[in-house]
Amino acid sequence: MPLRCIGPDGQSIQSFDLPEAEWSALGQENRRSRQLRMPCCDASVVMKVSTRGLKFFAHKSRGPCQSAPETEAHLALKTLAAQAARRAGWTCSTEASGSSPTGETWTADVLAHKGEAKVAIEIQWSPQTNEESLYRQERYRQSGVRCLWLLRRSGFPVSQDFPAARVSGDPAMGFQAHLGGQVMPLDEFLDAVFAKRFRYEIPVGAKAIVRIHGWRTFFRGEVTRDIRYIDVCVGPHRIQLTVPRLETFPDLLASCKEHIPKAIGIGLNKPRYKLHNDEDTLTEFQITITERWEKAIKTTASIYGWGVFAFE
Numbered sequence: 352m353p354l355r356c357i358g359p360d361g362q363s364i365q366s367f368d369l370p371e372a373e374w375s376a377l378g379q380e381n382r383r384s385r386q387l388r389m390p391c392c393d394a395s396v397v398m399k400v401s402t403r404g405l406k407f408f409a410h411k412s413r414g415p416c417q418s419a420p421e422t423e424a425h426l427a428l429k430t431l432a433a434q435a436a437r438r439a440g441w442t443c444s445t446e447a448s449g450s451s452p453t454g455e456t457w458t459a460d461v462l463a464h465k466g467e468a469k470v471a472i473e474i475q476w477s478p479q480t481n482e483e484s485l486y487r488q489e490r491y492r493q494s495g496v497r498c499l500w501l502l503r504r505s506g507f508p509v510s511q512d513f514p515a516a517r518v519s520g521d522p523a524m525g526f527q528a529h530l531g532g533q534v535m536p537l538d539e540f541l542d543a544v545f546a547k548r549f550r551y552e553i554p555v556g557a558k559a560i561v562r563i564h565g566w567r568t569f570f571r572g573e574v575t576r577d578i579r580y581i582d583v584c585v586g587p588h589r590i591q592l593t594v595p596r597l598e599t600f601p602d603l604l605a606s607c608k609e610h611i612p613k614a615i616g617i618g619l620n621k622p623r624y625k626l627h628n629d630e631d632t633l634t635e636f637q638i639t640i641t642e643r644w645e646k647a648i649k650t651t652a653s654i655y656g657w658g659v660f661a662f663e
């Protein structure tokens with residue numbers, strides 16, 4: 352179910368660009384003169400509206416066309432992706448064809464471009480083997496196109512060369528993007544993609560929250576608080592750094608201590624006999640990921656995958 356058809360002058364017409372009055376005028380004209388053509392096979396077009404009110408173009412009769420039928424979810428997701436590209440100031444088209452330098456052709460669900468940059472968004476609602484996904488991704492790469500995948504199923508090959516999010520939901524309830532621990536409305540995710548805030552691993556410059564955890568220890572009638580570990584929360588990741596680890600980054604440890612309110616008597620985690628203790632969040636504060644923080648994080652955890660980040 353394409354969102355695009357070809358007008359009488361060979362121009363692309365996108366269904367979501369047409370206000371109600373223009374849509375019905377175009378429909379009347381098309382019923383009279385059959386001037387609209389399908390982008391896939393040049394067949395005549397009938398203009399339709401889905402049960403959820405999404406406008407699309409369909410084959411008047413399918414004939415020998417091999418283009419796969421699409422679900423309403425696919426139609427809705429293409430619309431959301433195209434609209435997000437437009438919001439970000441990209442020129443975009445749905446069901447857009449191109450070819451690789453070796454002459455292999457492809458059709459992208461959504462193809463956006465801005466200056467020299469080209470981005471495809473592929474919606475994969477039906478199962479597709481990893482081999483097929485990687486083959487199609489490589490074909491886009493050779494064609495100079497970055498491709499983002501919106502996949503219904505988890506278990507896809509996460510890598511720097513395969514930017515992807517799992518998508519849940521339906522046209523009635525709305526869609527959500529899932530990135531490891533992050534879940535957000537699809538609109539919000541797509542806006543982050545076009546704002547270049549969808550990034551691999553942990554980008555330097557990202558905003559993070561540091562949470563300092565300690566033990567509250569009651570010992571011989573006195574209460575002390577010891578740093579046990581800190582959490583760095585950035586994008587979809589939560590990385591735990593223990594005190595022994597932090598001691599190899601004394602500058603970072605010192606900057607953490609500076610944030611602990613003076614009223615809290617604080618020591619490092621020294622082994623001692625504890626009569627009673629509770630875990631306690633001593634304080635939290637915002638940082639920007641510097642190369643030092645990146646290094647400290649990489650010594651303790653292997654972080655991979657794609658996430659949405661906030662920047663200064």
Ligand SMILES: [Zn+2]
Nearest residue numbers: 389391392416
């Ligand atoms: Zn067709």
